[in-house]
Amino acid sequence: MTSSIKRSISIPVDCDACAARVDGLCALYRANVLPLPARFRAADKRLKAGEDVFGAGETFDGIYNLVEGWVALYTLLDDGRRQILHFGLPGAVIGFQPDSRATTTYGVQALMDATFCFIPRDNLVRLVRECPEIAMRLASLMSRDRSLSFGHLTSIGRHSARERVSQLLLELFIRYRSQWPGHLIEELRMPLTQELIGDATGLTGVHVNRVLRELKRDGIVEFQYRRLRILDPDKLVQVAKIDPHLLAPWVRTQEDGDGTRAGPHPQLVRATRAAA
Amino acid sequence: MTSSIKRSISIPVDCDACAARVDGLCALYRANVLPLPARFRAADKRLKAGEDVFGAGETFDGIYNLVEGWVALYTLLDDGRRQILHFGLPGAVIGFQPDSRATTTYGVQALMDATFCFIPRDNLVRLVRECPEIAMRLASLMSRDRSLSFGHLTSIGRHSARERVSQLLLELFIRYRSQWPGHLIEELRMPLTQELIGDATGLTGVHVNRVLRELKRDGIVEFQYRRLRILDPDKLVQVAKIDPHLLAPWVRTQEDGDGTRAGPHPQLVRATRAAA
DNA sequence: CGCCCCGTTGACAAATATCAATATTTGTGG
DNA sequence: CCACAAATATTGATATTTGTCAACGGGGCG
Structure with missing residues (x-):
């Protein structure tokens, strides 16, 4: 017996115990209807508070699944001022891009120690081919993020x-x-x-x-x-x-x-x- | 011979001549790789300038494809002030929701006479089953909208x-x-x-x-x-x-x-x- | 113990809103 | 083509909100 209560916190690699599974791309797995994206996962990433997942203007091929920790999506101005666009909580899908050549329009910073799992784009495509519902799930997540942004726009604007x-x-x-x-x-x-x-x-x-x-x-x-x-x-x-x-x-x-x-x-x- | 230049403007119902096809959900069709969503389309909608496609808090089952005209996505405050969240141009997908019960968080108004084609949610699901790339396309469109919102957030905020x-x-x-x-x-x-x-x-x-x-x-x-x-x-x-x-x-x-x-x-x- | 980041406070400056009056353009009906 | 009404744009005076600068305090962490 390795653990009891804190298992999901200390073993992020284990998909079966993943805390992010309550939400995000893997939420469907809980319903026991669909194959877990686990097989398509490539690597994990761990960051310390303050480190960047990626900066604005980078390209990379895949998506990050935030497993533990909070992140901030942000843009920087010339004069050093900053606008935070979105706070990502566990379960967030980070870095999805319309195509593999596109550069990110924002940076992502870990606000506390954080762990991610990474799904390469090729694998994502294969995963979707096998299970189209995943793509709809992805569309839903993007749509929800958009709605959150809309809320922030109203807040900041008015x-x-x-x-x-x-x-x-x-x-x-x-x-x-x-x-x-x-x-x-x-x-x-x-x-x-x-x-x-x-x-x-x-x-x-x-x-x-x-x-x-x-x-x-x-x-x-x-x-x-x-x-x-x-x-x-x-x-x-x-x-x-x-x-x-x-x-x-x-x-x-x-x-x-x-x-x-x-x-x-x-x-x-x-x-x-x-x-x- | 029915027409020459203005065909795409006057016959919005005709998918083959649809002006919105350069962008949006049907863009893939142009590549001659994928089946056109045409078969899954249900009805067309025409609005005059100033009319609403739908208001905030409504539910409806499907997505609108903006074929002609501009629309504004907006929220209203108690005191009557308004925040415009997004301008939709021809090709925009309007009203995608994570699930069929969700209510919209914003209203959509036609800024000029506008025409849409409507794809019921059930058809969309069937379409995606047949052609998963469409779902990825939808995710990309939502993601792009999100990026646009991010730009507006930076603009308004800073x-x-x-x-x-x-x-x-x-x-x-x-x-x-x-x-x-x-x-x-x-x-x-x-x-x-x-x-x-x-x-x-x-x-x-x-x-x-x-x-x-x-x-x-x-x-x-x-x-x-x-x-x-x-x-x-x-x-x-x-x-x-x-x-x-x-x-x-x-x-x-x-x-x-x-x-x-x-x-x-x-x-x-x-x-x-x-x-x- | 001491440093450094963060929070707290005040005086002042700048950006934008509000209110109100007037002018211009567009669109409509004759 | 003209006249008119309604919507939109323009302008000035003033109020309000928020930013800037600067100094100081306090708490956690090495």
């Missing part, structure tokens, strides 16, 4: 700083939590600094600080030294000005087909209530 | 008003032009108002106006009453602060496989030079 920061924290909380259904968490460790929050919301680190102090003063959320505590879930939902329709992409993408599914609203309510 | 407006105009010019390779245009009719530009760039219509007047004063671009003229392409590229890596998603997605392809830089240069 919301106030207070609303943007609130929305980001709520989003990450819900996305993180939806990976462990039934697991109640009151407090969440996030590998974020106020600077990173600013880079994601189109604000300055300094201004994020001001907003966070306000939110704490008002008893809504507390974020200090990478520790998030949600003090008043209902108020947070309210101040984040969430369009309920935008919620769907935050929770895990389900396989199409069987089963009833609760709408997004109760899920949000449950998710946030759990933290109170 | 660029000045002047840069944002310049970049949007340049993007639309290049995307439009890449649909007619070899066709030189000096002047482009766009179904946009300054208000629309503001909604897309996270600015106010009034402020967009001020920026446009500046750009005209500086001899860079002229945009008045839906007519875009690029006066100095090089300056425009410069002021738009385009990250060259972000350019790839602007030009048509090519089918993977054969053929050499020029990098994005010369394409941009050619595209913009043509307008001078």
Whole structure:
């Protein structure tokens, strides 16, 4: 007997115990209908916090499956400023490109120690030929990422700083939590600094600080030294000005087909209530 | 003999003459390798300028293929403000959802008279079973949309008003032009108002106006009453602060496989030079 | 123990929004 | 072709939000 509780954390190579399998490309495997992409996997990659999976403008042939850790997709400006485009959580597919010659338009950085498994493009093509549902799954994942981007666009384009920061924290909380259904968490460790929050919301680190102090003063959320505590879930939902329709992409993408599914609203309510 | 030049404009139902076929889901057909989605098409839809394809929060079972006209994907805020998420040009796939129960997170409005063909979800699944490449094509299209969103996020989050407006105009010019390779245009009719530009760039219509007047004063671009003229392409590229890596998603997605392809830089240069 | 990254705070500057009035263009009907 | 209405663009004065710069504090980690 090698382990009990922490197995999925310490042995990322083992597909059967992979934590990322709850979501992402391999989610279908859980339904016992489809062959696991395991056979098509080539190598694993481990990075330390701060290292890049790849930089902007590179080409490479395949996709990375984020197994453990958080990553940030970002672009850099000439003057050194940065825009974070997306936070990738375990299960994320990283680096899919329309064709093998295309260069990436963004860089990807590990926000904490992270592990990936890599599927070469050729293998992906073979995998899809064998099992077209995988390609539809991939399309769904890309589509969900797009929806997340749409949410961020609305947030950055039309919301106030207070609303943007609130929305980001709520989003990450819900996305993180939806990976462990039934697991109640009151407090969440996030590998974020106020600077990173600013880079994601189109604000300055300094201004994020001001907003966070306000939110704490008002008893809504507390974020200090990478520790998030949600003090008043209902108020947070309210101040984040969430369009309920935008919620769907935050929770895990389900396989199409069987089963009833609760709408997004109760899920949000449950998710946030759990933290109170 | 029914026609000569304008055939593709007036007979949208005819797949063989469809203008959208240069891009989008049916692009593979041109390579004569794959069966046309035509057999799986269900119905056509025609809209007048200003009408909605669908609103936020709706569900529907299938995808729309934009054949003719421009559309805007948008979200609305409580107070009536709007954020435009994406402009869809002919060839765009509209309304793909991860599963059949998902509700849309955005609305889609026709910016001019537009026609679509509709492919029901069931047919799409059958089509993919028959030809998995279509699913990969769909994933590529979603991925490209995501990349476009990433570009907009960087623009809205970190660029000045002047840069944002310049970049949007340049993007639309290049995307439009890449649909007619070899066709030189000096002047482009766009179904946009300054208000629309503001909604897309996270600015106010009034402020967009001020920026446009500046750009005209500086001899860079002229945009008045839906007519875009690029006066100095090089300056425009410069002021738009385009990250060259972000350019790839602007030009048509090519089918993977054969053929050499020029990098994005010369394409941009050619595209913009043509307008001078 | 001490360093360094991160967070905190204040004064001030810059960019953009808001409000309101007026001008121009487009499209429509006669 | 003209007149008119509606939509869109233009401009100025002022308000608000957010950024910039600079200094200081505090906590974790070697």
